[in-house]
Amino acid sequence: MVMDENRVKRHLLYHYFMDYHYEDGNIIGYMTTHPLPISIWAHNLFIDSNMGNPKLFPGTSKMEKYVVRWLSKLHSGKNVEGKLLSGGTESNITSIWIAKMMGKRNLIVGESAHFSFLKAASLMNMNVRIIPLKNDFTIDYSKIDAGEDDIIVGVAGSTEFGTIDNISKLNDISRKSGAFLHVDAAFGGYVIPFLKKMNYNLPDYDFRFDYVKTISIDPHKMGLATTPSSVLLTRKGLYRKIEIPSPYLTKTRSSTLLGTRNSASIASAYANIKYLGIEGYMDIVKYCMENTRFLRDISLDNRFELLLEPVMNIVNIKIRNVRKTVKKLYPKWIVSPIERYDSIRIVLMPHVNRISLEKFIKDLKDLQSKI
Ligand SMILES: Cc1ncc(COP(=O)(O)O)c(C=O)c1O
Structure with a gap:
């Protein structure tokens, strides 16, 4: 049965009030929040943008580059590139996919790593070694026995505890073993750099460590942008490892898991950076x-x-x-x-x-x- 516009709106409101809303004050255990008004405005303006076909959307593409540059700078990145993806899960899967294309076969994660890594391992048929945590709820790096076929994941802002793994030690292990090192800062990437600027004594976790290959950072968590959005920053050239021909599009090679990409959230992340700084x-x-x-x-x-x-x-x-x-x-x-x-x-x-x-x-x- 079709409905007139007002009736559809009433139906939508009925469902809207079935949902919980952040402003009600009772969602206190979740990592997303209500986006800033300016980011909602930006999202709506770019609602039909699709970076699956980037040359149709040069304005969006320029904003994506800006967001990537800003986050890279915040993470000591030189010769770093990145893309806005659909969330921490897609960023983590993409990193593991890149590593797989570089010949890596096994995943080493701390007990506190997000479950998206188990999805990545399942998709790519990888073995997973789960490393226990130390008393401070960070990965016990002394228990890592890595080889050059391995991927090591460090977390900066763990999902359950907000703890920061010792990336310096993981970097040393990666240097000695040849393992690929990914840092999951989906939550911490928009928190830790600002805390450090406020003189909190927190460990470094970013591209200043030469063996960190990729970092996930989510604007839709503490970046206060609209969902879904995550940035996977990589050392230059790594997205090329997962490139596939896309001959009928304006860009003839595709290097993201998703084809059509929600790109309104690029505008949203961009707006927040410009507005908040x-x-x-x-x-x-x-x-x-x-x-x-x-x-x-x-x-x-x-x-x-x-x-x-x-x-x-x-x-x-x-x-x-x-x-x-x-x-x-x-x-x-x-x-x-x-x-x-x-x-x-x-x-x-x-x-x-x-x-x-x-x-x-x-x-x-x-x-x-x-x-
Ligand atoms: C550290 C970390 N990584 C990855 C994710 C997955 O992010 P998403 O739910 O956006 O896929 C989360 C989600 O809470 C997270 O805390």
Whole structure:
């Protein structure tokens, strides 16, 4: 049955109100947020852009180059190239694909690496070696025995803990063994550089290490851009490893996993960079870290234990009976369970405010006293 425009809109609103929305304040365990208004405007303006056929969209292409240059500079990149892809998963898969085309066959990841690497390994029929974490929740590099057929993944801003692997050590291992080194900074890439500019004492993780070949960074997480968007930065020439002929398009070789590429998010990432600049992003990260400290303090005041001292804007609170608690908190509070460490993860994204956090800790305390 077809409907008139108003009826369609009513249907859309009905479904819209079924969804959760960041501004409601109850999504406190997730790594995305409401995009900045300017990035939504930009996204809408470029809604039909498609970098699958880049010569039709030279303006979008120019913005993509700008975003890549800006992120490269933020990550000490010289002779680096990049593309806007559809999310951290696509960036990670693309990196592993490049490595595969360079003859690599096995994947070495820390226990805290994102599950997208298991997808990459499954797609490319690779063996995966999972390395345990040290007490500080970073990869235990002393347990890595790498060879030249291997890919080593380091994480800068781990999904569960926000920790930063020792990329300097992974770089040494890569130099000695010939293994390919990828850094997953999907979450941390828009946080750690700004924290460092604010004099936080955090380790380096970027292209200043000569064996880092690729880095994933997601504008749709802490870059506050529209979904889906991720940038995979690579040393120059590496995208050529996965090039396939695309003879009927304006560019006759394709070097991304996807053909048609959502390109409105390029405009969105570009708009945020132009609007916020380094200083604006620093202000946002500063606000998130203030709320991180606030949550840390009220958690301790309420006799909760933390799994680790927060490194970035992620707090891990230890609780009893994780699965049952998370189930009971839902739908009032949406947090992430980390059952194997008896804890939950709260991500202090810019939409999370202190009033919500206070209410949440009170609810968590009440619930824990009954469990
Ligand atoms: C470190 C890291 N890498 C990769 C991903 C996957 O990103 P996406 O969900 O955009 O595919 C995530 C998602 O949370 C992540 O935290």
